[in-house]
Amino acid sequence: MHVRKITEGPMMANCYVVYDDNKNGFLIDPVYPGGKIENYIDKNKINIGFILLTHTHFDHVLGLDYFKNKLNVKVYASEDSKDIANDPDYNLSRGYCDLDLKIDFYLKDGEVFSEYKIKAIKTPGHSLDSMSYKVEDDIFSGDTLFNLSIGRSDFPGGNFNTLINSIKNKIFIYDDDTKIHPGHGESTSIAFEKENNPFLI
Template sequence: MIVRSYPLGSLQTNCYLAIDDKTNKAAIIDPGAQANYLINEIEALGIQIDVILLTHCHFDHNGAVVELKDKYNVEVYINKAEEEYMEIDSSGIFGKLPKFYKYINEGQEIKVGNLTFKTIFTPGHTKGGTCYLVEDNVFTGDTLFNGSIGRTDFLGGSYNELINSIESKLMILDNDINVYPGHGPKSTIFHERMKNPFLV
């Protein structure tokens, strides 16, 4: 498996290409901006996009979804709670999407080539916050960062819920699991377990 990271947009949100190097099929995780740049990267890599996975629906994580969906005609997956907040939000923090997406359930597995992405619901940053575990990698969106956690002062956020999600869903993973967050550098479960000031 190959992971490519692209910090995009004004908030330098990490978009990831998770590529099965055996089949050249890939998932796009959180394409927040710069759709044309991503398309050029995808074409240069010569990979086939199979799915778009969203950790949550803040504008900096879903801003390029429409263009990529139109280009590659693939399924887009979100947690159902994100739909509700996209509809009621008036602040602009949630990026609106046409209703072309599918809902994902806790523990649902999504196949991309030989890769299996397991869905882990981690509400707290948003009500529908979702992480994706594949092989020895977990894509955490704005749930867990290197040395920090996501903000909880936005609509639908809850500090207690976020800490509970991290401790009960992520800290039970193996120490050597790589953590790919929505912003900033990658980490590992071991590093966060030992060094994250919100968890120690």
């Protein structure tokens, strides 16, 4: 699978376009419809089949309605998003914007889905509905694990101990050479974070 990171929006969040050699694939976190994401998809003639959400904080879903309608696709998120996705205190949109997130399918921990055999991994701690996705040798960690850092745990539904447990017992169980693609910043690997992340060594 090919992975293209595109950083957009006021919080400089990462969207990922993931696709195979036949130019079929999916979006992870449609962060903002500023032009770069849609231009990349159109220029490379990629057929997007669905959208995945790592969590429903506003900076990761500002483009959801736009891309869902533009691409005419379904949206997947954690089953824990069901009751909080449109709560402005949980999605952090209060006083910033109005969100009406439309999610079609809710995923359970460990569920493997789609023709790409994506594994859904519940990784709470940053938010109640944080979900990481493993695709081949890549993990898309949202705001759970960053390059040399971890996600904030002081938002509603966040918990520091839960976050550390998610990283160590749900992500670090995979091969050291597994690539980590976070919701902000640069990509990394499990091996690098085990050896260098100050929150985890």
